[in-house]
Each structure stands twice: as C-alpha cells, then as structure tokens.
Amino acid sequence: MKLIVGLGNPGEKYRGTRHNVGFDCIDYCAKELGIELNQLKFKSLYGKGLVNGEQVILMKPLTYMNLSGEAIRMIRDYYKLSIEDLVVIYDDMDLPPGKIRLRQKGSAGGHNGIKSTIQQLGTNEFNRIRIGINRPEPGQSIVNYVLGSYKPEEKEDVSNAVKQAAKAVEAWTEIPFIQVMNRFN
Numbered sequence: 001m002k003l004i005v006g007l008g009n010p011g012e013k014y015r016g017t018r019h020n021v022g023f024d025c026i027d028y029c030a031k032e033l034g035i036e037l038n039q040l041k042f043k044s045l046y047g048k049g050l051v052n053g054e055q056v057i058l059m060k061p062l063t064y065m066n067l068s069g070e071a072i073r074m075i076r077d078y079y080k081l082s083i084e085d086l087v088v089i090y091d092d093m094d095l096p097p098g099k100i101r102l103r104q105k106g107s108a109g110g111h112n113g114i115k116s117t118i119q120q121l122g123t124n125e126f127n128r129i130r131i132g133i134n135r136p137e138p139g140q141s142i143v144n145y146v147l148g149s150y151k152p153e154e155k156e157d158v159s160n161a162v163k164q165a166a167k168a169v170e171a172w173t174e175i176p177f178i179q180v181m182n183r184f185n
Contacts, residue, residue, distance in 0.1 A: 001055040003081055004029065004169050005072055007090040007113040009147075010045075010062045018133040019065060019146040021158065022089040022113075025131065026058050029166045033058075042078065043071040054173040068113040069120030076121070087127040087172065088117060089165055091146065095132025098157030100165050102181040103128050127177045129165045131158070 008014065008023030016024075030037050035049035035058050046059040057079070061071035076086060090113055095101055105125040108115035118124045134154070136145035150158055168184045 001057065001079060001081060001085060002173060003057045003059060003072075003076060003079070003086045005059045005061065005068075005086065005088045007065060007068050007088065008060060009064050010060075014147065016149055017147050018091055018150060021091045021131045021133060021162065023060050024158075025089045025129075025162045025165045025169075026060050028162050029169055030058050032166055033170065042074040043067075044075065046075070051170060052173040056173060065113040065116075067116055069116035069118070072117055073120040083121065083123060083126050084177070087129060087169065087177070088114070089129045089131065089169075090114060091133045092130035093133055093135045093142075093146070095130060096134050096157075097132050097150070097154040098161050099132040100161050100168070100184060101130045101132075102168060102177070102185055103130070104177060104181070127172075129168055131161045131165055133158070 006022030006026035008020035014020050030047060033049060033051050035047045037045050037047040037058060039046050043063045044059050044061045046057055048057050059075060061068045063071050090111060104127055107124060108118055136142055168180050171180045
C-alpha cells in the first residue's frame with residue numbers, strides 16, 4: 001500500500017494559492033487515477049483505490065499546513081505503513097515554477113508542513129516531491145507570497161509541474177522511488 005500526501009491548507013480561502021500546490025496535485029491524481037476523495041478521518045480528506053495493482057491512498061491533511069504531520073502520522077500508524085510507502089508532495093520556493101524535484105530525505109528547508117512531518121514521523125528520511133513556486137520579490141512577505149495566487153505567466157508552468165508530479169506518483173506504483181527519481185529529476 002502506498003500513501004501519497006499533498007500538503008496545503010483547507011478551505012476556499014486557500015484554493016489556488018502557491019502553498020496549496022500539494023492539494024492541487026492530489027486533486028489531479030484523484031481525477032487521473034479514478035480515486036474519489038470521499039473519506040473524512042485521520043484529520044484528513046482521503047480516498048483509496050487500485051493503481052497498477054497497487055493499493056493507493058491519496059490524502060489531503062485538513063490540519064492546516066503547520067500541523068500536517070499529525071494527520072500523516074495518524075493514517076500511517078493506522079495502516080501500519082513503512083516510511084518507504086509514503087511520499088509527500090509540497091511547494092518549494094527554491095525551485096522555479098514548472099520544476100519538480102524528487103528526494104528520499106532532507107531537511108524541512110523552512111517549510112512548516114515538512115517540519116511538522118519530520119517531527120511527527122521522527123525522521124527526515126521519507127520520499128518527497130517538491131513543486132517549484134519560486135521566491136517572492138525582495139521586500140515581499142513570504143507568508144503573503146505563499147498564500148497568494150500565481151502570476152498569470154506562472155500558471156501553465158505550475159500546471160505542467162503538477163502533471164509531472166502525478167506521473168511520478170503513478171510510476172511509483174510500478175517501480176522503486178529511486179528509479180522514479182532517476183526518471184523525473
């Protein structure tokens with residue numbers, strides 16, 4: 001069983017913001033893979049399905065970004081999943097819009113959702129797919145930037161990155177994550 005978690009903030013207020021690109025990716029995966037996000041439990045909205053013969057859970061924590069790790073730990077503990085069966089998808093200001101980067105471990109890099117996940121799981125060694133959102137202009141608040149909408153010229157690049165991340169998720173149902181990294185990085 002594979003657990004694919006997209007980070008974001010719940011509610012209409014945050015829909016379409018840079019910080020919610022993880023949620024956007026889960027929504028896209030759900031549509032493409034035919035998995036309905038219809039279960040509310042573990043402080044999250046999630047759905048289960050079969051992809052390439054592999055049981056898959058797509059999940060959006062409803063804890064708000066800073067407490068995402070709580071929801072991830074709850075569902076992981078319930079299903080007794082190994083850390084290797086988890087991938088977390090989230091926004092990254094160190095990548096330009098349209099770029100994705102896959103890693104098997106790393107620091108939180110200032111991302112509060114990842115900081116919470118590392119704290120709750122007790123390790124920084126878990127699979128991740130980072131989706132680039134770029135950095136704010138000098139002098140612009142980081143909070144306002146990540147909770148803001150994309151510039152019109154960024155939308156197509158971000159949409160393409162979400163699609164690439166979804167393809168990486170699907171590939172992971174067939175091959176080890178290290179091979180997915182080699183294919184998509």
